[in-house]
Amino acid sequence: MGQIMLQVNAINKRVNTFNGELEILKDVSLSLNRGQSLAITGASGSGKSTLLGILAGLDTPSSGRVCLAGVDLSELDEEGRARVRAEQVGFVFQSFQLLPGLTALENVMLPLELHGVGSAKKRAENFLARVGLAERLSHYPKQLSGGEQQRVAIARAFASEPKILFADEPTGNLDSVTGAKIIELVFELNREQGTTLVLVTHEQRLADRCDCHLTLEAGAVLPSVEQQATEFLSC
Amino acid sequence: MLAAKLLWRNARSAEVKLLFTALLLAVAMVTAIGLLSDRLEATLLKQSNSFIGADRQIYSPQPISPLWSQQAQAFGLQQVRLENFSSMVFSSPAAEGYSVQSAQGSSSQTAEGSSSQTAEGSSVQSADGPAAFEERMQLAAIKAVEPGYPLVGQMEISTVPFATRSVDIEKTDAVPGLGEAWVDSRLLAQLDLNINNSVFVGEKRLKITRVIITEPDRGGGFSLFAPRLMMNRADLAATEVIQPGSRIAYHWLLAGTEPQLKAFLDKLQPELSDHHQLVDLERAQQGLASTLATARQFLLLAVVIAMLLAGIALVISSSRFAARHTEQVALLKSLGASSWKIRRLYLGQLLLLALASSVAGLLLAEILQRLIALAVVMMAAVELQPGSYRPYVLGIVSGVTCLIFFALPPLWHLPKISPLRILRQDLPVSSVRITVQVLLGTLAVLLLVYLFSGNIWLTLSVGAALLAVVSVAALVALGLLRLSHTLGSSAGSIWRLAIAGIKRRSGQSLLQVVVFAIALLLLLTMYAVRTSLIDEWQLQLPTDAPNHFLINIAPEQVDAVAEKLQRRGLNTAEIYPMVRGRLVKINAVEPSPALRKKVPLLRREANISWSKNLPADNQLSSGKWWHSEEEFESKGQQRGLPRVSVESKLAKKLGVGVGTKLQFSFGGLTLDAQISSLRQLEWDNMKPNFYFIFEPQVLDKFSPMYMTSSHIPPSEKAVVAEVLRDYPTIVVIEIDKVIEQIRDIVDKVGRAVEVVLALVLVGGILVLAAAVNASIDSRLQEVGLIRALGSSRKLILGSLAIEFSLLGACAGIIAVLGSEALLLGLQQQVFKMPVAPHYELWLAGPLLGTLLVGSLGVFSCRRVLNTPPSVVLREVG
Ligand SMILES: Nc1ncnc2c1ncn2[C@@H]1O[C@H](COP(=O)(O)OP(=O)(O)OP(=O)(O)O)[C@@H](O)[C@H]1O
């Protein structure tokens, strides 16, 4: 296992629509070292979520290669990718994606139990306390505010100590103050656990805090000033 | 056990509760109805078996081997033995006789102590013999019983002859004591005796302590011409009437559970000879047996319908479960759960759910059936027989089968959901095609129906009905959508909202219509079958059916007897002439010993009648009925041999047909005749039936006697005693008790059917409620939104009511169509009833659909209107 956490070589994504084939991603390449953070920005519909899905192994590119933690995802089937996700990956979503039927605590425990981690409850409680929700363990998502729900989602993501965390607009549904707090939390945990971060965001403020920055436009990487200098995206 | 944990946590959610309830309903409904049917069936069978005083009877001209008795005991069967024979009984000289009016009637017949009364149409009674001092004698049907008789049913006895008031009548499990005799009231009248007088049976003097009001195994028909005298078996030897060569029927009565009986009889079978006759209800009371058989079919149908309803509930709830769990699965997948793991997780949850609901379902079923049994005891004063364990197994099996075929398909795609759905909610979910689901469900249903019923016609009928419903539903739904286009634009706002709702959810609406329709179809069918069954049963035994037969009326007595009855306002039905005669030659050849052995009628005399017209209940199966005399002459046909019409089954046994020449012997005089027709008749319609009917006048020279029948209500029962006193030679056969007994059982069968129908109805409504509830989800958000936008409560409720009512009405119409299809198959092939359209259904179906679905819909959505829109939106959003 080398220093490189994420290595992407010339991926393309094409989908078939009623109006013929549509190319969502064009020749995207990047690489990211362990513990670093990457921000992906771009206009709505530029392909950010699509790229994130492919990077996290939720989806496959039409062509090109994705290496995650030294494993070539394109050589794996869905089951293999699931294993990689289970071992390496955490998620935070714009719409939180908490299960409505489970309490905050149970939501955080879910991945731990799924992976058969011992003392799931203790760990979940710890992480909920870390995000400031020690008092809300037995509350259901609908009893929590949006910001609280997102904090539960972050606790869930970090509780299983992923090597790499993918977040799709984690602050998109929150006001700027709450959003800032959430971002703080994410970077704090990132520092503590040495987690690699990949964030999709609209916010320049957030993008600036990341080690690297990639902008998509109509599915292609827009060369930024620094990038033009380095000729190849590498942080 | 992550599955258990997940299930436990999910258990709070509505969809798991619904799935649990549906499964519970499935198991509980099938088990409870199965249990109840089982118990009712066993009860009815027991009650009906009182007709033979046992569950089975074996009789033979030789005593039953003691070895068999031991075997029966080893099989845990109850048994008693009794002897039946005919013998003269004499009024004892010691009795203070006051037979002043004796020797009044003239009788041309003599005693003929032959044949046991279990053979149909047996012995003749004798009239009073030579009256030496005041002694009278009478041929009686003697029955020597031992304690324990009857094994099934009860005797009714009295100290008042011809008693009709219930205070005079006593039910008993006892038998006549040593030195005692119980007799028919008419024997007292015929011997001119009273209670506590004595009679002689052979050498033994017996004191008459009771009169017999009912004797369960007496049987209908004309078996018992002679009055009954019942005595204790222990006195039999002392009578000295049993000599080598006397004709005695040794009866062996057995009782036990069906499996015990079957096992024992299977074992005994090889040892039974030709002389042994096995009697079960089927043989003794065909009509009642077939009533029971239809009732059994009905109960079976009820179980099948319960299962279908449960299946529907399961499909609905598991579809909803699947819809709700799509996100959960996507999340689990993004968290790295493999398809395999998810499959295991969900199968695990489903299994646990099945286990929990099965246990709860069985418990619920047990409680339910106990409650109902209790209610039955209170309402009908009938103790239900215990059932078998089979319904429990049936409940579990159908629960598991329903789970596999109905609940699993909607969940099958869950593990295949792409984890990408977590990012893109618009991603289509490749669920199992609805057509595949329908096909699979239908196949499962047909399989189950066939497994349970073993009846291919029932299965096919159900299949056809389901097919009809689904295809009509598709057409109607299309039509409805078309219509809603035109209606929608012109209607008022409530209607517009309602129709828009249906249109928006056209796929879901279609599914709902199908579900509602199937549930309604099952209920309507159940109701219709029950109604026509009960009607049919009541038709079988009209309340004014003749319940007394007067036989052996001399020609000169006919008018007087008829007048006597008429004075009491009693009608005599037709008066039949009757001659006792024996068939001696077929085509001029005496029947072979083998044939004589096969056909009992060749060994004894038969009642032979003549008639100008074909009796009402008879049907000509071949040949022609005689034309009137005039027609004859006009055709210029030659008169040949006297013509006779023969009962068709007998003809088959004898191997005779139209044109065969028969020779009869009437008290030594012979008569040659030729068969001109064969007739089919119903033997157990409680009416006089004859094997041979001649054309008029032919039998005039053989000194005929007459018989008639009448409906004599209990209040007029005294007339029987009067007739017997005035005309001692006349034989009165009372079948009023038998008819009452049959009617009572049919009544109970009817009530049992009602109870089961009620259960199924409740199940059906629960399923409808579940279906409505499942569709509420998507509506709630909408209602909340519309409410938030400021619509009035009235508008929302109105449009909901209209939307659900429209769906319900649609479903009702389709249900009627399907129901008629199902009924056609059921009535024609399963219940063998006449097929007729059910007009009442055409009204009930749409009405029921509209009201039921409409009100259930409004009721389920009402909650939303009473909660602030913000809460609703937060909850469903
Ligand atoms: N499976 C698909 N079928 C058709 N079109 C697709 C599919 N997946 C993505 N697209 C299209 O590709 C484009 C990029 O989508 P994507 O969700 O990646 O955009 P995005 O940059 O995340 O936008 P936003 O900021 O609004 O979330 C969009 O126009 C979308 O409609």
Ligand SMILES: [Mg+2]
């Ligand atoms: Mg996006």
